[in-house]
Amino acid sequence: GENVEQHPSTLSVQEGDSAVIKCTYSDSASNYFPWYKQELGKGPQLIIDIRSNVGEKKDQRIAVTLNKTAKHFSLHITETQPEDSAVYFCASNGGTSYGKLTFGQGTILTVHP
């Protein structure tokens, strides 16, 4: 089955800096890579996703890049703000024919004011 590795497990930055979180996956049939943000005591919420027909997608301060040859994808947050502090998860859909996702282990991002 699919295996997703996520790094780093914790990330601490100063407000205004950029943050980068990286994930690798194993199943070459994967074609959907979402990123979720989880705030304390809440369920994960989708912040951005990318499908394998594109290499990069951007939404304001958030961007995701995908390298299918190397089987890795990354989340980039620019101009970080204290409200960006949360746990971030990457995921991929593997070779399934429905919506099954495999998640990375999560990254705790702390943005210091």
Add this chain to the structure above:
Amino acid sequence: NAGVTQTPKFQVLKTGQSMTLQCAQDMNHEYMSWYRQDPGMGLRLIHYSVGAGITDQGEVPNGYNVSRSTTEDFPLRLLSAAPSQTSVYFCASSRQGRTDTQYFGPGTRLTVL
């Protein structure tokens, strides 16, 4: 739309007790799933369903039972609770496709003594 709802929000059980975690969605989604979240281990898939009357096991199904009699509801049953089942449980739903967005509920925090 209420989205994905879960009840209860918190629950404490004694070893050997049984209970049902409720999950409902009002988005007419075919795909529903249950995850458990443990520190440092991300979200692990317990069971999933691709439509009413159809369920299958995920990565960590032992000790849990599911059924799907309607499109809207997907309850998770703990047959005989064990301390190893202490965790936060999330229900999610999406449309049927491989690249459709999954929406998560707010979670149930379960403690087994």
